[in-house]
Amino acid sequence: MFDSIQDISLYIVLAPLIGAIIAGLFGGQIGRVGAHTVAILGVAISFVLSALVFKWMVFDGMEPQNFSVYTWLVSEGIRFEIGFLIDELTAMMMVVVTFVSLMVHIYTVGYMSHDEENWPAGSKAGTNSYQRFFSYLSLFTFSMLMLVMANNFLQLFFGWEAVGLVSYLLIGFWSSRESAVFANMKAFLVNRVGDFGFLLGIAAVLMYFGTLDYASVFNAVEHHKDMTITIWPGSEWNIITVIGILLFIGAMGKSAQVPLHVWLPDSMEGPTPISALIHAATMVTAGIFMVARMSPVYELSEVALSFVLVIGAITALFMGLLGLVQHDIKRVVAYSTLSQLGYMTVALGVSAYAAGVFHLMTHAFFKALLFLAAGSVIIAMHHKQDMREMGGLRKYMPITWLTSLIGSLALIGAPGFSGFFSKDSIIEAVGHSTIPGAGFAYFAVLAGVFITALYSFRMYFLVFHGKERMDEHTRSHLHESPRVVTVPLILLAIPSVFIGWAYVGDMVFGDFFINAITVLPEHDVLSEVGFTSAFGMLLHGFVTAPFWLALAGVGVAYYLYMVRTDLPAKIVQLPVIKTLYAILQRNYGFDAFNNLVFGRGSRGLGTGLWKGGDTMLIDGLLVNGTARLVGWFSSVLRRVQSGYLYHYAFAMIIGLLVLFGLFVVA
């Protein structure tokens, strides 16, 4: 039973699905304990088996496995299948997804234990909301696994849409709150834009390659690299570039790259475990994973890579800046997520896929940690999220404090922590790249380091140190969160510290991903960077610009928020800074622009088409006109059905005669 990878892959995928179905459909019957038991059990099975697969793949040297499980249908020679591709990249993603998911599942037991308080009294949607939440969590795990384990574009798209759907459901989980409903609608609509590009990309693949299977596409990509497509008359585009950019537009939606990032900060309306699992550790990295998976395609188009690089650099820098002006603890973490996703995208743009994916992994651990720690703080603060009302929590919540510190250090890339290895690899790789846009990107990622350190420690100091600014009632109830909350924090803190040490040599500079990721020799910046061991990198780390920039960031944060706490308010009043601050407060005007142009514009267009096109032309003339004609015809024909037997018999005889006339006589 446990001897073939085919079977095990199926169990890995199905275990969370079964958990989701039981918890979702029978939640009322099995109760809260039953629901979280089956959900956690499903994900735990999935995690253990994923770890087993990882072990086989990495330590026992198993060959990459590519197999199909079920042929859904065959049309015109194109096979639509469900199948799995298990290689090092997949194995790593599986472990990360199932591990973080397991931690979040356990954490949720504590976080959602008083969920009934979040619903208005007597709300129908509030009954069994706890069970439903677990069902969604497990369903998400299933969808994400389908996405990463896919061996074809169709299944990738299925997983892609399924995680989007669950994300939508979970952002709006507290459906009685208007802001939550607004946020999930926004997330869904923005993702639609990205998904449209993604779908076009898949369609282009199908059109030019005639298959949806990864392996066949990658094998054929060499023959298609000089083909062009005329998008509008007079402009010839290389199809690899077109496919690359279209697919990346999908990634921009899912991984929240500028300008499709607007949904992610709002998604914080969802419960915190969701922010940790979906909007930090896993789903938002789907775009990064997808581009890495498609590396054989991207390698052939420098234009597409440049596009990826520039978008990533913009996101990394400008989204980090927004983190400086937030007061909501979760929003700070959210903008930091955006900025880190930008780093990963930059890595992809310079062909340092391994570094990007490595950062994906370390980020998954420390960002999930930061989110869950923020959640722990929020629990203690009775669901208040404003940092201006916190401070000095160190005394009350030692475990949360310590793990947050670890997370923040990892995030800013303090030497030795996991984030250091992944982020420095990216920065070094960008420095060695010659691809158009690399200069700007190098500046962006360097400046980003300072900003990251500044906002991370701003948050850290505001929450855990300094004056206790909360009201008396809250203060008297402050205490450390229960075990189900702190244990996942500790378990996540461990990889946040050590995972970089353990894997940077293999994953980034070694040949860990040799089967999964293709890099052309002329793009291979990581080998130019040329570290050989984690220790060598660590020593080097202390003499590079990023280290000093990070240190400066922490120093500035300490000065502003610990020593001269009156200064931030004064700085904001300076003339130039004031304008800048206003711009940042308004998120560079993205939301306003979207509301004005896309929101109002499409409503106006819709109204116009509705009144002019639909009501008058289509309904009035075409539909009703046709309907009237058909209706008239119908009522005439209906009279033939008189009910008299001899009419019926006569009709048969006439029919017979007509057939004779047409076929026998003629």
Added chain:
Amino acid sequence: MSFEQIVFYFFSAILLLSALAVITVRNPVHAALFLVLAFFTTAALWLLLEAEFLAITLVLVYVGAVMVLFLFVVMMLDINTSTLKERLGSYLPVGGLVAVLAIAVMAAAVGRDHFGLEQYAAPERLAADASNTRMIGEQLYTVYLYPFELAAVILLVAIIAAIALTLRTRPGSRYQNIDKQVKVKRDERLRVVKMDSEERK
């Protein structure tokens, strides 16, 4: 014209005329009797084809049993023939035209051009001692076993259907239950009531 042909045409003509009469005469009893005549003449034609068993069965079963039943039913029902014919006039032109067309097409198809003796040779005469009954029996129980059994099942279904559709126990109808009557006990019929005597007023 040989004697056989004379016999054939004689019976054929009577068959066609009586068949026509079945659907045209006003009195249903007459129609049923014309049907009997049609069966008789058909039996005669079968005899000409040396199908003695079939001819006799036709007379026995259809004329002897089925038609008698038919007549019973027809006599019991009081059918008003005049209303049935009322609208014949209005349908006659169209109906007649269609009928003529149909006959024309069919005549063209099955006429002498296609089924004459030139196309199909007359079947050979059977030996004098050939047993029609035996031949049919042999065929029925060997080669045609399966269709034969199926025909039997159809008859069974017909019986079930007929009973299901006609057998009815009216909810209000009274009938004797002999069983119950015989088994009845004294206590069920007679009740001894004890009561105090009343004083005369």
Added chain:
Amino acid sequence: MNFEMPNFALAMPEMFVLGMACLILLVDLFLNERSRVVTYLLSQATLVGAFILTLSLYTPVRELTFSGTFVLDPMASVLKMAVYAVVFVMFLYTRSYLQARQMFTGEFYTLALFGVLGMMVMISAHSFLTLYLGLELLSLSMYAMVALQRDNRVASEAAMKYFLLGAMASAMLLYGMSMLYGVTGSLDLGEISRAIDEGEIERMLLVFGLVFMLVGVAFKLGAVPFHMWVPDVYHGAPTAVTQFISTAPKIAAFALLIRLLVDGLGGLQSEWHDILVLLAILSISVGNIIAIAQTNIKRMLAYSGIAHAGFLILGVLSGTAEGYAAGMFYVIVYAVMGLAGFGMVLLMSRAGFEADSLEDYKGLNQRNPWFALMVLFIMFSMAGVPPFIGFWAKLAVLQAVVASGLIWLAVLAVIFSVIGAFYYLRVIKLMYFDAPADEARIEPGRELAAVFSGNALVILAMGLFPGALMAICIQAFAL
């Protein structure tokens, strides 16, 4: 005379059903109202047993026996199993309906089982004689079932019409068969096919017989212009009986079409192709258009059935194995959808009230959202909306039509199914957007609700995974 002993084993399912039907007839005599459920259980057991027997007899080759009057091939096995399954579900559906209307009698079940036997005979027929006898056995059972509610005037009228028109159709079929017997000298389908292929018989005579026979078959399928009985009978018959006659017999009629036209008259393909094109166009257009004017849901489903018959014919007329497979897929899918369609009427009905008016579906969503959703599935599937199974059925048939080069015909069929979508969607509109006219609670039995939901979900599930059934259908014509 030399006579080869038949291989009785091949006809085991037929013999089993016959034996069981007779047994049930006897057993039922000794049952009273309360223990009548035994009849029901025995009938279901008969179908299950027949299914197992047929499955165990499945061979990928073609076997003839009973002197060539009986054939067992993959198509026969699959179609028979589909018939058992459909009738099994029909029995599940109708039990409570029959009980509430004093129709829960042994006759209903024995007649239905004899009808099943008739279908099996047709499906496995390899001679004009067996085809005809199977058809008569089926028809006779159905006539009787329609009239089973004796005091129902509408039902009696429907039965009368059905019987008389059916007799006429049978006569035409028989006349056509006698014509072909006359010119080919055989009743055996294989012999007839050989005689036609030799090419010495005048084409005109063959076509003459063909036209007569096709009239008979078209009547059974309910194809225009031989469809007039369909709405009256579907409407007049008790809904339980309608559910029976509108589903499984269509599967048998498909077999009849294939046996006659492909096995027997394959040599006349160019001739019957044109006739079928005409029948298909007329059925699809007339069925879909008149359905719009209906206010009674049973009549609406009847016309929808006529349109579906047209699609079924489309599959056959392409004359290729893919086309036949598509037709088979279509007819099985149609049977499943038909079960659900009339099941919906059964579900909404209660004693003394037939929910057969479109009005009765108003505001169903407010009265019972789950059933409304299931009805939505059924209507979408019938209209051919993906991902429901009805879509794949239409797609397969249209692919076969396009592959045979008749693109105009495919376009025409699509246009009329778009027109037809109107009346399916109207039901959905009534359910979801209108206020309920009847506030009575819908309280079907647990069994009925479960069967109905299961049926509707199967329509969805088959639509998501159409591959398996399609593979079976293709396999059936792979010989």
